[in-house]
Amino acid sequence: MYQSRIPANTAIDYLISAQPDQPVLFFNPSMLGQSYKRFAKGFPGLVTYAVKANDSVEVIENLVVAGMTAFDVASPAEMKRVRQISPSAILHYNNPIRSRGEIREGVAHGVVSWSVDCLSELNKLIEGGATGEVAVRLRLPVAGAVYDFGEKFGADPLMAIELLRAVSQAGFSPAMTFHPGTQCNSPQAWARYIEECANIAVQAGVELKRLNVGGGYAAHRTGNAPVIESIFDAIDRTVCRVFGSKRPDLICEPGRAMVAESYQLAVRVKAIKNDTLLYLNDGIYGGMAEWRDLGEMDRHMVFADDGQQKHGAPKNFTLYGPTCDSLDRIPGEICLPSDIDEEDYVLLAGMGAYSTATATAFNGYGDLLRVTLG
Ligand SMILES: Cc1ncc(COP(=O)(O)O)c(C=O)c1O
Known part of the structure; x- marks a missing residue:
């Protein structure tokens, strides 16, 4: 899974300039x-x-x-x-x-x-x-x-x-x-x-x-x-x-x-259905496996593709991963800004443990792009 390191100053800088469609693990x-x-x-x-x-x-x-x-x-x-x-x-x-x-x-x-x-x-x-x-x-x-x-x-x-x-x-x-x-x-x-x-x-x-x-x-x-x-x-x-x-x-x-603290994971919204169903480019078969077993992490921020942070009123969403499997869903509902949109990025903190180590290649997903900050 290890890929060559792409250098960047901050996660947001990288997201704005590269517009990655793949989930990205930022190493600090x-x-x-x-x-x-x-x-x-x-x-x-x-x-x-x-x-x-x-x-x-x-x-x-x-x-x-x-x-x-x-x-x-x-x-x-x-x-x-x-x-x-x-x-x-x-x-x-x-x-x-x-x-x-x-x-x-x-x-x-x-x-x-x-x-x-x-x-x-x-x-x-x-x-x-x-x-x-x-x-x-x-x-x-x-x-x-x-x-x-x-x-x-x-x-x-x-x-x-x-x-x-x-x-x-x-x-x-x-x-x-x-x-x-x-x-x-x-x-x-x-x-x-x-x-x-x-x-x-x-x-x-x-x-x-x-x-x-x-x-x-x-x-x-x-x-x-x-x-x-x-x-x-x-x-x-x-x-x-x-x-x-x-x-x-x-x-x-x-x-x-x-x-854990030395990595952030950026996932992207692929689609939104019925206002409350969010389809992400990563999920429990990728870098977010622990959200199923350990519960949600609430340390996340949402950014538009131009780097502007979203601050809409908190709203509950159902989060699905990218595979065709119906089990590929984060349990429960996750509270995110109501103005979250297709192609936005959700930046998750503290994602270094049991993320890349347990990510699978199910459905051809799970390949986390690796970027080194600093
Ligand atoms: C023998 C042993 N040591 C250390 C660890 C690391 O545990 P943790 O990541 O909870 O610190 C594990 C985890 O499975 C383990 O089995």
Whole structure:
């Protein structure tokens, strides 16, 4: 999906001069740099990046330049992508289910940290010759995220105790990890997980060398921007309280919150029917997949093709994507200026996470034009 970068000063400049009919993703490298600095300054440990959120070359390149040394990769393709850009990058392979072939590729790529949530997968790692750190992935019924990450992955506390012992006995560097669920804005979710990790380590009789407190940090979708520093504080305070002198080194692996703000997506109105049905050139099969699963983002502005912003009274519209599929619709109704017109652009902020990464080519759409600002 990665295409050569077209430079532009601002998104509006580009839209006025190019009049693109294709959806456009605008990348702002300095926003990505700021996001990295925010994590690096506030998080009390090693900051890595979950490549799955946006595996664009420009994202990985800019994070490496900003100082990032380690990446969470979920597949051999992500390992190759990172290594092509940064041959010395440290790779953490935290997808807890892997085929034996994928384990071989991880070993060949020099993965230094793995996660597991069941004994059979740990045995596969041992048989496959994995070395280094193995983190036991815990799951708890904790609220705060937009959807539950414990359904597919994670060991319950009793299984986690058994697994942690087995990890240590097998000679791996013992660690634990969890993911509180994506778009999580609750410091208590992290605190609860960290408390339980400390309990599990005591009950297993194993001292944790590292604790990976996951991704999950919320990006700015609606209302006020989340204050991720309050989560960093809760992490630090809880780790001090429950581990005391046995404090493990910490790692985080944000995807969404690292990359979301560094992209805007411009979509164009192809047609309006019956005054309230808007047909866009992008939708849930393209860069807006998350609007179906996470709900609407209200951070949008509408511009005419000459760059004038539309300020009509707010009105509810039904938004359809460009494919022939009737499911290609943004759920619910979206409030936009009533004077929105055919060929106008809707500029959406905070669109860097799980947009280009999940866009499909269904019906021949989904090819997002890439423009770099600055
Ligand atoms: C193991 C792991 N780490 C990190 C992430 C990134 O999560 P987020 O984008 O919510 O920060 C994910 C997302 O699926 C994940 O599975």
